[in-house]
Amino acid sequence: MINELKKLKCGKILENVGLEKYTSYKLREKAKYIIFVDNIDSLKKLLEYLKTNKIKHKIIGGGTNLIFDGDYDGVLIKLDLNNFKIEGRTIIADAGCNLISVALKASKKGLTGFEFATGIPGTLGGAIYNNSGAYGSDMGYIVKNVTVLTPDFDIKVMDNKELEYHYRTSFFKTHKDYIILSATIVLEYGDKTSIMDIIEDRRRRRIESQPLEYPSAGSVFRNPPNLYAGKLIEDLGYKGYRIGDAEVSLKHANFIVNRGSAKGSDIAHLIHEIIDKVKDKYDVDLTLEQEIVK
Numbered sequence: 001m002i003n004e005l006k007k008l009k010c011g012k013i014l015e016n017v018g019l020e021k022y023t024s025y026k027l028r029e030k031a032k033y034i035i036f037v038d039n040i041d042s043l044k045k046l047l048e049y050l051k052t053n054k055i056k057h058k059i060i061g062g063g064t065n066l067i068f069d070g071d072y073d074g075v076l077i078k079l080d081l082n083n084f085k086i087e088g089r090t091i092i093a094d095a096g097c098n099l100i101s102v103a104l105k106a107s108k109k110g111l112t113g114f115e116f117a118t119g120i121p122g123t124l125g126g127a128i129y130n131n132s133g134a135y136g137s138d139m140g141y142i143v144k145n146v147t148v149l150t151p152d153f154d155i156k157v158m159d160n161k162e163l164e165y166h167y168r169t170s171f172f173k174t175h176k177d178y179i180i181l182s183a184t185i186v187l188e189y190g191d192k193t194s195i196m197d198i199i200e201d202r203r204r205r206r207i208e209s210q211p212l213e214y215p216s217a218g219s220v221f222r223n224p225p226n227l228y229a230g231k232l233i234e235d236l237g238y239k240g241y242r243i244g245d246a247e248v249s250l251k252h253a254n255f256i257v258n259r260g261s262a263k264g265s266d267i268a269h270l271i272h273e274i275i276d277k278v279k280d281k282y283d284v285d286l287t288l289e290q291e292i293v294k
Helices: 002-008 040-052 099-108 115-119 124-130 192-209 229-235 264-282
Strands: 012-018 030-037 057-060 066-068 072-079 084-087 090-094 143-149 155-159 179-186 246-248 256-258 291-293
Touching: 002 012, 002 030, 002 040, 030 040, 040 072, 040 143, 040 179, 066 264, 084 099, 090 099, 090 124, 099 115, 099 124, 099 192, 115 192, 124 179, 229 264, 246 264, 256 264, 264 291
Parallel strands: 030 072, 057 072, 066 291
Antiparallel strands: 012 030, 084 090, 090 179, 143 155, 143 179, 246 256
């Protein structure tokens, strides 16, 4: 396959590559191929080849929500689309843009509404896909529209009302063949000093409450209605519980951290065990925020 992929000239290709650099968990698993694509025509060409030949593939962003349960015997596509501009209250940004960078630059210009994202790692495309959020806000509040590549390889602009935004989910989670290319975000004017004070206060709170010293992928589970996932897990006595080097954080029980050389399978097993224990003890169904990839 490698020779055929090279003939396509769709971007830089890495073969049998470890995923430590491409997942926030710093996983030891490997991918058969990673291809870095920096334009839409190349993306179309590559996807057409992969679909025609029924080759396993997946688009990835910053890898900040992914758990690879074993080596990935297929093609991971990394979108190197990272241009963005700010015009007045409007941001137009490619899917591969770093989310924190875009949110900080907007905030420093005195634009408000994006403060919640200044502590969320990953790409803009990943945040739109997952409807990432914090502090009572999320992407669904600020995204005006998203430009996508459809399963038929057409480029389409989807308005906010079509994106089916709800708590930590979106249209894209149920329509995985739609590829996010870019987005238009509309914010409000605010007081720059107040905005930066809020960001600094939240940064301090994250340091105090989250295990930022270890590789993780943020919150593992959504909070059930009127409950906190971390509290349920903590009450089960799971803080500090480990499978291999995958550990339920001692600082925040809704985080799983890599204490050294955790495998994706260790993290996946720990997640499934917690889901079963919470169901047995509290009759609560935990919903996973992260994605297990096989």
